[in-house]
Amino acid sequence: MLNFETFLYKNIGAKIKKYRDSLDMTQDQFAAKLNSDYYISLDRYRLSSIENGRANKKKNPYLLTAELIKVFSNCMKCETKELIFGNYIEREENVRLFLLAIIMNSEKDEEEEYIIPFMDFLFRNKNRTITLKENEERYISASGIMKGLNKVEEKYPFFTSGKIYKKYQNLLGVPSLRIELISNLLIKLLMGDFEFANYYILRMSSLCKINGSNEIVYSFIENKGMIGGALIENKHNFYVFANAFEKMWKRHKGLFMEYFEGYLFNKRIKPELKYKEINNKLFYDIIIDPEFSRLIFSVIEKDRFSIKTMDGHYLFYQHLLNRYVDKEIENSIEHPY
Template sequence: MINFQYYLYKSIGNRVRFYRKNILGQAQADFIEMLKGEGLFMDRQRLSLIENGRSIEGKNPYLLSETQIDLFQKIFKTSRTKLLFGEYEERMRLIKLILLSLLMNGVSNTKTNQQWHPFFVDPIEDESEFIRTSMLNLTNQSLKEEATTVFIGHNRAKTKKIVARISDYLHEEYPFFFNKTNRRDYQLLASEYEQEFEKSSNLFLKLLFGNLDYSMDFFDSLLNLSQQLDEYKQAPTQLLLNRGQYGDLAIGWLEIRFPLFIKAFNEVWERHGKRFCDFFQSQLFDCRTEHFSSNNVMKDLTSDYVHSLLTSEEFISLLEELLTIDEYTEETMIGHNYARNLMQTTINENLKDDRIYSKDIYDEDKYFYDVRQLNYLVKQSNKLNAKQSRHALFACNYVEIKKVNE
């Protein structure tokens, strides 16, 4: 379950402390006196609990009472939504973190037995792993070569310098995914595995396939795994049915495919971010639906409620609608066509590459092979040597293919 309640209480506590110290410029004692003047009696221990995001049964079981929310709104001159969820940018950030947690769905690293996180490795936590993954996933060739030299040569003298340079580069190129605050808050939210999340998790994953490069790379890895490891043998079929966990594969184990994942995720957000924002605004941030009590909204702002949102028919329908739109949109349909082609080919036992030479007719085997080759051509279309690339097509053996005048 996504630990929404834990995250929410911590963020509200930080916000109350920020308002008190930075907006009002008051110490706790002065703030308590102000509250007293407004008719709200609170001791320092209770205020500290709130500011630390801690709820204790019998004292503040839901962190804030309705009376406290109303008074804090008045004193801080802010709205209920901003007090509970932050400014617009912070609410958008929360939606992204929830979507990422949903996508990962608690998948664990089999080597460390810890959950995978869709963020660059923190160099402070593991400097060596930071350099190793940078050696694999950097798109800046110069930095990539330097990281490789330092990692292979174990050159401690140059380590600090290259770590600083890589950090600056990642911060500029991938500000959301190389961000200590985002990484920390994701860890507060991160979900344990939930079978009920599988459908929405995999529907969101499929939205990423609108990026052709990502789609091709993802399925190349998935098919290789399905042929080599028993636990992945049924993965294409399971993915088609929106079953299973693919978060580690989705982020490329933070290695070569990770920048592709970031690009695909950002493109999904650019296309559909407003739709996700509208959904969470109406179902969560407004606190006005039939799910919320008028007596104490905090009582209903729980992890269970967010769980129900992410597994609701409304959210599933939204994901399915966005996926359908992408499948028929010019910019994204080729990536989805490739994904569909690969799943059709591998799921149907009669459409395997080891049979494509066994028939004399232009059958489904050869058709699917040709489609894949044409997708590779599209991928290469922006490269300088695209016209020099060679793609063998079975169709050439059955029909006369003529050049079209440009």
């Protein structure tokens, strides 16, 4: 289950800390100013917990009270929506993270470590001592020679951002069966990139040989199981994934933003739904809502008949057809009568 509450609270806390830093005030000074200007009781210990996004079940189970939301919105001169979810650019960044986190579904590797699809994580060895900056002249991209960290950052700013990488980690929880459908649909949406579709086929063929079974493919066809981690095989192939994800986002971010603006950022912030009700359950209800899966199905169909993406989808669907035939043959052998 993705940890939306931690993600939300950490973002709110970071926003408040950034504002305090802009005033060049210590926590004691800022707390004193708020107490004086708004007649509230807030000490630096409580402020520190808020800035670090630490909710206390006894003292502040939802990080902020209704009163503190008004106080911080007023002093920071922003709407409640912006305090909680950020400005439009921040919300756009968050939706991209949501989609990426759904694809990965908090999957872990054999060493029980989260598989994190960010380059700062992937450009480390098993001892986690070699960072991306120490590897800047050692790798190339799938689409051609790409030497140097600067070029990598220029092409993939989202996947090389330390700030975004940290925010993604706040979302991690435990794998959930409830989002497998959406996870697999989003991966199928990436098939609009021909290079990714071709890579997917090669990668799945390799895994089927290793496993001695086609089950991983059959499960994916039925939108079951998790393959996000399997697609991040190594640094070289990660570029293929990142490139397909970036292209998909560029094509359809308007539709995804419209969905989350309506179901989370706008529609849900109203008097009958209190701030404290913006929690993990609400987030899950939004991403497993049939309306969301219908949206992705419709986008996949649109891509299948678009000149820019039809080749990748054609290649992928030919692969599905072949695998379907394989399954029928296997079933007829196992159950001849």
